[in-house]
Amino acid sequence: MEPGEAPAACVVREAEEETGVRVVVERLAAVTASPPVRHGNGDRAQYLELVFACRPADAGQVPRVCDDESAEVAWFPLDALPAMTERMREIIALVEKDEPEAWFAPA
Numbered sequence: 001m002e003p004g005e006a007p008a009a010c011v012v013r014e015a016e017e018e019t020g021v022r023v024v025v026e027r028l029a030a031v032t033a034s035p036p037v038r039h040g041n042g043d044r045a046q047y048l049e050l051v052f053a054c055r056p057a058d059a060g061q062v063p064r065v066c067d068d069e070s071a072e073v074a075w076f077p078l079d080a081l082p083a084m085t086e087r088m089r090e091i092i093a094l095v096e097k098d099e100p101e102a103w104f105a106p107a
Contacts (some may be wrong), residue, residue, distance in 0.1 A: 032104070078092070
């Protein structure tokens with residue numbers, strides 16, 4: 001996120017910057033925590049993740065690689081997703097539940 005940027009505005013900007021697709025944020029689907037990571041300098045961290053459900057702002061947009069953060073970008077039907085971690089599949093499933101309230105792990 002850029003300083004002073006709202007989370008939903010960040011999602012819209014990042015999606016367009018990385019895929020060329022302009023999106024509309026429909027809802028906050030989940031609040032999760034990333035798995036712990038160790039950075040190159042030895043610092044350990046864990047990140048708060050806000051998972052948003054979005055849709056393309058306009059039909060017919062063709063995604064494309066727009067920066068060096070992606071090697072390939074494409075649309076996939078949910079029953080034909082490419083290989084990914086089980087965690088990413090779980091996050092997609094949280095979005096697909098289409099619940100009105102965001103999911104989170106209770107304390």
